[in-house]
Amino acid sequence: MDVKTVTQQEMQDVARRLRAAGTRLITIVGYDSGDTIQVSYFFQPFPEGKAETYRVVVPKHGGNEEVESITPIFPAAYIAENELAEMFGVHVKGVPGRFFLHESINAPLRRKAP
Amino acid sequence: MITLDDPIIWKIAFPAVMLILAPIIGGLLIGIDRKLTARLQNRAGPPIVQPFYDVLKLFGKEDKIVNKTYLVFAVAYLLTVVLSTGLLLFHYDLLVITFMFGLSFIFLVLAGYSVRSQFSYVGSNRELLQMLTYEPILLLVVFLDRLVTGSFQIDAIWSFTEPAKTEPLLYTLPLALLALFLILPIQLRKSPYDIAEAHQEIAQGPVTEYTGKFLGLVTIAHFYEVFFVLWFIGLYFVQNWAVRIGLMALAFLFSIVIDNVTARLRVDQMIRQVYIIGLLLIIVNLAYILITGKWIA
Amino acid sequence: MKTTIQFGPQHPVWVEPLRLKLTMDGEIVKDCELEAGFCHRGLEKKFEWDYNKGAYLSERICGICTQHHSTCYCTAVEGTMGLEIPRRAAVIRTIMLELERLHSHLLAIGLTLESIGFENLFMLCFRNREIVLDMFERTTGNRVLHGINIVGGVIRNIGPEMAKELEDFCDIMEKRCLDLKDMILKSYTIRERMQGVGVMSEQLARDLCVVGPVARGSNVPYDIRAVAPYVLYNEIKVKPIVETSGDCWARSVVRVRELFQSIDIIRQCIPLLADAGEDIFAKSKTLPEKEYFTRVEAPRGELFYYAKGKKSKEMDRIKVRTSTYGNGPGFVPLIKGSHLADVGLITITFDPCIGCFDR
């Protein structure tokens, strides 16, 4: 699988472009590599085409990481971004960030920096 | 020496015995209903006496109570249903019986309203809408009946249907009977019009908050209701006892079959359908009565 | 003042916990608020262990589409390893997937019918479903959680005798499904309740990227079996079944029609078993530090697994994006403005699997 790494700003443009082309959002996957949080966006061109993956790498700084939301562009991203926010303890702009988890649990998938 | 022909037997003893037997008959009918439904669904189903097991068990349970008001209304509901059944058996004025039966529903509705519970509330609202739906049809049938027989008294209706006098009411009011069949599912709380106690939407509607004994009382009231509704249908149309019981059985089977081949409809659909079809049936029947001149001013 | 209703987490119509807070005006729902997470166990964290055990864990994300979960998981892990599974394993997986679609759709149809109070057909659906479960029991030894997928293939073979039984099963099933179809499609009350209720327009379906029968019911022909074929779907072409009206009726009809599609696929697969070689699994390789994602068309729609290996036996990250997750944003706008009586119906026609949704 080939991944295109983009900046947050570029991601917004990409999302807009893909939306205009009728692409579907599959999901957003977060991954904590230790010192960065990688946010991967998976898209499926529709009706046909190969799935595309874009990745935004957010460097960690103590729980104050901010990720731009693509929910305004892709309404389908709402739950995924929520989950991203609550599982990794990052802030996704304009998303409440509490959906699945009990209030006693915080950012379970976030790892300690090595 | 009292013989079987003695009017006392038929005027007092028989109704009194039937009033005592009514919940048992009603319960057994529900048991048969559950068994038949199960068989229609390829299941073995509970034993026929299952409703009595249920009620007895409920009397052995703890009461979890929300407040006193709704319990009062539950008992009032039961007593009113018993009262209207009694009035029916003792051949009181049909109009009054219909209204008393309506009163029992009002008590049930008030019971549902007075607990401030989400499902009771919605259930009571729906119960009222159901009343709004079936009561006009019921009253119109009663009115048609009066039009043909010239009285609201059951005795008069029965003496009217004596074959010596004229033909059975069934011949003059066939569509009214159909209209009664139409509202039968509402009164027996069966699909497609069992919306007030729609288990899948609002738990048990107005009955949601009852536990233990009081749920048992409400269930007994339901037994009476089943008896009442079927007796009411059997009341009208024929004099012959065998045919009358056959008619009741037909109505009962009809309700079971309909219950099994339909989905539950929504409130608005129910109101629309019952009003349109029911009123149409009644108007056509009325026209028939008027045209053939079989009415008494 | 409005009525507020807590619809769930425990509610007679729902097998699984989900909470809808409904604000009502009379019978009409004015506002709907969704709360999930009552099933959230934290499985994505749990997946960071031995990749072989992961197959069993993935089955237990959801007990209805276990085959799809484990197939998708195994494919993802196999993808990171670059492992090619034997053809026979692919055929068996395909048969199992389609069997599972049968039972899942029967369940969904049955629950839909129960939610509108049609108990009789609900029972019929479950009766038919029992035959599928019997078939599972014959082939895998289990009724619900089958546990036959491992990384590299499957652990249970389907022999020639079993293939014969499968053929018979297809005949019986088809006949029964035809009966069921007749009963559902011709029932006046069902049509009355479902047509025009919970309409998801095609535009909304595309905007919210809903998947599976929900999307296909709204005239969006999105089926992973056609879009990105896996296991055997390269050979067995699948034409997405679509309905145009987008209401509860359309979603249910899609499911009913897919029953026959699945039976057809199973029928096509059975002859392939004969000349598919004898191996049912390939020996697995070491787990490289690579990432891979796979998708399968679960009964409820697109199921997505993202796998990232570590240089050990343990996985580094597994992300599960289930079909209900994709459909999740869909039912809230549909419930707004509907009748209270239709709330259960609308949600059930989405066939929500909260175990999947919350993980």
Add this chain to the structure above:
Amino acid sequence: MSLIELSRKKSPWVIHVGTGGCNGCDLEILACLTPRFDASRFGVMSTGNPKHADIMLVVGPVTLKYKEIITNLYNQMPDPKVVIAVGTCASTGGIYQGCYGHCGSLDKVVPVDVYIPGCNVRPEAVIDGLVLGLDILNEKERKILEEKKKSKGAA
């Protein structure tokens, strides 16, 4: 055996609570009520309302979010009541042990009377468990009555 005790054994109304399992056991409970297994032969009725129920069938490990809800439901059930943990995860936590999102087995939250093991359980096992629960119902009622008598005597 009094009539009421007999009917208690003949009429178990169940409430089915899915707390966060995988659905497998939920489906088998549904299967219990449907034609093949038909628990309604024994008077079992699924009420979905704790206030009407005698037996609570709990499926799955109790998730943190569900903990409070299951206590609420349990408290709303009138005595005598029986709680049955259906499946391995309700009994012990099962495969989910160690996950952060749940608080382990059911008996940490409410008292459990019958455990039905199996991942997932078979419908036969569920029916068996229900039947076991029936005897406990009457036992519990006797105990409650005794306690009442005792407290009356003490007073």
Add this chain to the structure above:
Amino acid sequence: MDGLLLLSLTVLVPVLFGIISYLVPGYNLKKYAVILCALVLSVASLLILYNGPQNLTVESINIGMSLPVSTIIIALDFLLLLVFLYFGYKDREYKVLGLAVLQLALLAYLELFVAGGEEAGITFVIDDLSIVMCLIVSLIGSLILLYSIGYMKGDKNVSSFFLIMMVFLGDMNALIFANDLTWLFFFWEGTTLCSFLLIRHYRDEPSIKASDRALWMNLLGGIALVCGIILIEMMYNTRFLSELFTAQATMPGALSFLPAAAIILPFAFMAVGAFTKSALMPFNSWLTGAMVAPTPVSALLHSSTMVNAGVYMLIRIAPLILIFGGGLLSTVITIVGGFSFMFCALLALSQTDSKRILAYSTISYLGLIAMCTGINTWLAITAAVALLVFHAVSKGLLFLCVGEITHIIGSRDIEQMQGLIAKAPLVTVITVIGLISLMAPPFGIFVGKWLAFQSASTFTQIGWSLVAIFFIIFGSIFSVFYYSRWAGKLLATKPAETAPPAHHDWYMEIPLIILAAGIFVSVALTTIFFTQLIDLPDIYGQEPGGLVVGEVLRSAFGGFSPLMFLILFIVILLIPILIIRVPKTSLTPTYSCGTGKEPDIGGGYFETLIGESKLLKYLNPIGILLLAILFLAVLL
């Protein structure tokens, strides 16, 4: 006892006390005047009941010198119209101005050109109907007076309020007894003035608007009435109601272009006048608007005085219509009444404001009464009188309850009344009794509906009978709907809600208790009431076998015993109330799907379907159409 004395006790004494209470300073003194007035009025009405029917002639009053009453009344009549003119001018309400001028002209025409010589006649008739009406006005009116002592405490216009209230009662009594049509017209307009002044009691924008609307609609009714009187004098050559029974109708030359059947025309005019006063369908808006007035005023308007005057008039003219062959007119009255009954009940269904619900329900029940007068048989008129009585008691009670509830919770919205039983048990229970008495057997309204149903079944033309039955059935069901919903709201409590100590104002609560007891007593006395107080003109004949047999009400088709059912009803509710004990330990919260959250409940008024804005735009034109049909029915 001297009838004249009693008459002046019921008519003049309230006016006198009103003036006294207006003049004396301080709330306490006013209070005693009011209490005294209420006492005298009640006693006087009971004495009238005891005294029985008689006819009275009042020609002049002796205060030092002899004054002819007719002249005084005519003078006052013109004065009254000038007052209307003044208010119309003051409020720039041109409808009022125009109508008042028109009425002035018509009245002048009546007095100058039509009125025959000063022939003497019976000026006041005390018969069974007027005794019943007098009892309603005086007893319920007195209770409302008592109640308003508590309610109006601290109001700055309280002096004029009491004055007008008492004048209103006296005026109403006079209206009831009046036999001379010109006098009746004066008292009729008097009620218009009093209600107008009471509605604008608060002198703010909405009250002034509402009062102006009430005024112009009632002036319209006044015009119809005066037209009716003119025509009666022209066609029947008499101005005494009692003489109309034996009058010979002749078509005067000036009206010879009308068909012969038009001799019924004056009654059509009078019926329209009655419709406006009773706020039946096209005129309903003045009564619903009048809800801005203080609650005792609403109670007075709705239960005992104003609106009853309309249906009273209908009951009065019903036998005349029958005598002079106005079958078609009766039918139209039936339709108008039934139409109001059903659709106002439907409108009430969409309301949340308790006073508006009551207002619509009043209109709907008045519609039912009007419908009965339209059916116009012995049974139907009996039903009408019964409904009039029972409705007055229940509705008076409910308005007073709403007033008290408003004092407690500061809102008239029934949504805000949820769980009131925990806060104010007494008033809530009384309200619920009032609500149940309006919908359920065996209370008075049910007796009335039952009679109406019976009489509709015998309605001579079967087609119209069916329409009447249809209206009765649907109207009743709708009423049941909104009343039980309201009662349910009052009763909806949370578990273990404790009541804060309620503040008791006995001036307000004693009338409530008396009226609530009155509901039960009135049902218990139903049979006596029917045997003793219903004496209808001979034209109706007598129900064969009589209505009452023993304790049983009996019609040609069936019968039932109100007393027996009342006892059963009380037993049915008392048994559980006495038996059920709720131990504290068994209290649980309600089932909320396990969340343990208390739900909000409310809403569901179908505004989008049957809201005022939706329905009225169709209903008002239909109402006007029906009025047009009414005249057509007379003329064709």
